[in-house]
Amino acid sequence: QVQLVQSGDEVKKPGSSVKVSCKVSGGTLSSYVISWVRQAPGQGLEWMGGVMPMFGTSKYPQKFQGRVTITADKSTSAAYMELTSLRSEDTAVYFCAKKGNSGSLDYWGQGTLVTVSS
């Protein structure tokens, strides 16, 4: 059974960076595509990008280009999402998820709350 376990909640200052991890077990990270999705309080789901560990390539939507970096470490079977230049609007729960059939996201991490506050 595939499991994605994320790192703990974070509190950050505006202008700083955060790096959230997502450890994958029950399968081989290099054969997966891992996406990151965030959800601001009371809001919907927003895709932040994804990584293909087999090829070491990542893809990001225009909104997050230059501010987010998604990587994967096959040796630790973990994916990472780093977001820089944090502002209050980045306060959200951040989820990692594994790509399933036909572009769906079939397994999800438990979520990591990132709070940006001075």
Next chain:
Amino acid sequence: DIQLTQSPSFLSASVGDRVTITCRASQGISSYLAWYQQKPGQAPKLLIYAASTLQSGVPSRFSGSGSGTEFTLTISSLQPEDFATYYCQQLNSYLSITFGQGTRLEIK
């Protein structure tokens, strides 16, 4: 970018009702559409992929249909545990993902 618009945004229904949620894409996406259920404080749960294929373990009262630009999620007989928020999601040919804005389903 492909936009997904769900309707309605809010739905009030009773246990046993049949409900339908619609997701419209701004351009054709073939059948690369998925549906999720999310309850407060939880991660989204995949219900349907490829527009109409039920994910393993999901009750058969959930069904999906559509292709191209219009898709529907139907719950044939609402159960108490079905009251949640539902999202559609697509993956386009450029490997970018977008979500609909969500439909909140509440008990009448």
